Amino acid sequence: MAAFDYVIVGGGSAGCVLASRLTEDPDVSVCLLEAGPAKQDSSVRMPAGIMKTMKDPNRNWLFRTEPQKNLNGRELFWPRGKAMGGSSAVNGMVYIRGHRADYDRWSAQEGCTGWAWEDLLPYFRRSENNERFTDDLHGQGGPLNVADPRSPNPMSRMYVEACAANQIAGNEDFNGPRQEGAGLYQLTQKNGERCSAYHGYLEGVDRPNLEIIDLAHATRVAFDGTRATGVEYRRQGQHETVTANAEVLLCGGAVNSPQLLQLSGIGAGAELAEFGIDLIADRPQVGRNMQDHLDVSIVNRTTTKLGFAFTLRGILMGLKATRDYRRNRTGLLTSNFAEAGAFVRSTPEEPLPDLQYHFLPVASDQHGQNRIRAHGVTLHCCDLRPKSRGRIGLKSPDPMADPLIDPNYLDHADDLEKLKRGTRIGRSMLAAPPLKQHMGEEMFPGRDVEDDAALEAFIRRKAETIYHPVGSCRMGSDQDSVVDLDCRVRGVEGLRVVDASVMPSLIGGNTNAPTIVIAEKIADVMRTKH
Structure with missing residues (x-):
């Protein structure tokens, strides 16, 4: 036609x-x-x-x-x-x-009447088939399958426990009544x-x-x-x-x-x-x-070898994972790597969680393109509501031809301050039990990066997009x-x-x-x- x-x-x-x-x-x-x-x-x-x-x-x-x-x-x-x-x-x-307050802001403050949380909740439910949650906030029978991680790495669960040691409560459902807290993410995945x-x-x-x-x-x-x-x-x-x-x-x-x-x-x-x-x-x-969302990562070597790595042991783990995946759609290859995370407030005065964390049981740098040949973990942190605007x-x-892309990152001073606070909070997460006993050398930012000036220099040198x-x-x-x-x-x-x-x-x-x-x-x- x-x-x-x-x-x-x-x-x-x-x-x-x-x-x-x-x-x-x-x-x-x-x-x-x-x-x-x-x-x-x-x-x-x-x-x-x-x-x-x-x-x-x-x-x-x-x-x-x-x-x-x-x-x-x-x-x-x-x-x-x-x-x-x-x-x-x-x-x-x-x-x-996202937080329900985001959509209420669209409607009440940004001229988008009809796009408040209560207007959009029926469409979230219509689109979703949630394998675990069957309450009024979730949908069953929708086209988009939403499931728990199939074979989460043990370090992902340790991250959630480490957050609890930092007085960050566990959260079984980031899309439920409360967004704040730490837990395993649900994924758009079906049968592995x-x-x-x-x-x-x-x-x-x-x-x-x-x-x-x-x-x-x-x-x-x-x-x-x-x-x-x-x-x-x-x-x-x-x-x-x-x-x-x-x-x-x-x-x-x-x-x-x-x-x-x-x-x-x-x-x-x-x-x-x-x-x-x-x-x-x-x-x-x-x-x-x-x-x-501009993102900064804390990368630590680990003294144990529970996570994936580009090493001989990692290759052997990959061979086993290939067998598990082909037979049962289980194992490492079903992982999105960012299996766990948290939503927290950078200061007690913040009305909503303003930082998001993604925890990966692998040492990763530059979107995984710089392969680190060591076992480790990566903790991503992003400022959820940046004030900088680009074009x-x-x-x-x-x-x-490719378009011109100018995000104009960190044009607003508040965005840099959020990432500095987020990095400090992230370090405290990785330093808490039970993760603490598995942590080795901090590769990024590095043990010498402590004061505000050093953190700022690190962020300007290493921050990247988290794809949003x-x-x-x-x-x-x-x-x-x-x-x-x-x-x-x-x-x-x-x-x-x-x-x-x-x-x-x-x-x-x-x-x-x-x-x-x-x-x-x-x-x-x-x-x-x-």
């Missing part, structure tokens, strides 16, 4: 949800374009395959930021999913909704395999009204005047166009969606003119308001917002953005589950109005 009711750009977390929900109506036709491959190989299905997909150019955009002035001029690595399932096909699978948005919503779905085109790199939204009429894309060296009779839906995420808007003539007029792009709508906020822009009018960019196509009721409360792009017709880029501000946690819920809600809006 050359024409459909809806054309969706991006087969990620939001795109899969929309494609599935809209085509439940047999009278609605949908074309889903995805730049990456549709085939789900073992590196995607196997949770530990994240070690490969993190640097696989066939399934990862492998973006890099602009030099960060507050991080010693470093260009940071920004992995983003490039496959059916998007970043949910390559992420750490941690299922976190990853459950991405594609696996949950589209795999095995065979509908004549849905066409999926993979390896299709969208280059421009086509317009008739100010009405979106379709999408131009490049596939296997050929230029193609697909027509949308009703709407075009951009689901490329916080990086690709604003880039495609700008390439299509929607953005700051003066900036687009510099690249010779004809203006469709002068929307200066496209690409602005970008936020991300997504263009480097070139060439749609095949949002906000670059901000939703709101004000006329400056990029999209309205139904995610329709202001200034044009027949075009929506539905992904993490529409979040007005970061939520307190991992962003995959909220992105899925955004798509669930907008699918309902569209079906009601169709």
Whole structure:
């Protein structure tokens, strides 16, 4: 088919949800374009395959930021999913909704009426099939399977006990009545395999009204005047166009969606003119308001060898794990590595948990790309609600070129202070029993890094993204917002953005589950109005 009711750009977390929900109506036709491959190989299905997909150019955009002035001029690595399932096909699978106060803030303070916690809870429940919790806060029978870690490492449980020794209470359910505390994360996993948005919503779905085109790199939204009429894309060296009779839906995420808007003539007029792009709508906020969770890691060697490592013993453990995985879908290869974590307040005065920890029973540096040949643990810490704001822009009018990514990390002084406090709290976690007796040398920050100046220098030298960019196509009721409360792009017709880029501000946690819920809600809006 050359024409459909809806054309969706991006087969990620939001795109899969929309494609599935809209085509439940047999009278609605949908074309889903995805730049990456549709085939789900073992590196995607196997949770530990994240070690490969993190640097696989066939399934990862492998973006890099602009030099960060507050991080010693470093260009940071920004992995983003490039496959059916998007970043949910390559992420750490941690299922976190965020704090209910985050959504109430969207509604009450940030002009997003209808997006409060009570408005979104039904969609969290609809999307979820929780294998353990059956209360009023959780769902059963939804497409996204949520399960406990299949074979957690004993050190992950020790981390939770060490938090208790620091007066951080245990928490069995971070998505329950209380977020604060320490515990094992629940994961988007089923029977020991990853459950991405594609696996949950589209795999095995065979509908004549849905066409999926993979390896299709969208280059421009086509317009008739100010009405979106379709999408131009490049596939296997050929230029193609697909027509949308009703709407075009951009689901490329916080990086690709604003880039495609700008390439299509929607953005700051003066900036687009510099690249010779004809203006469709002068929307200066496209690409602005970008936020991300900046993360700093404490890395310790261990005196025992309970965790995974790139050593001879680690290789032998891997061979056993391969056998366990093939036979029973159990063992090390079912691990997302970040099996345990905590939500804490950096000071007693904080009204909400403002720090999140991810504990890994492996010594890891630079997204695992710097392989440390020693047994150890890594404790990640991020500031949940940073005040710094960055932007997504263009480097070139060439749609095949990477966009300009400038998170502007640590632009606000409070963000640095939070990470310094978070590092100190994290050190106290690793120094408490029962972890204490397993801890050896602290590799990062290092035993000589103690005072404020040394900690600040360490953070500027080593902080990295924890993969949660949002906000670059901000939703709101004000006329400056990029999209309205139904995610329709202001200034044009027949075009929506539905992904993490529409979040007005970061939520307190991992962003995959909220992105899925955004798509669930907008699918309902569209079906009601169709």
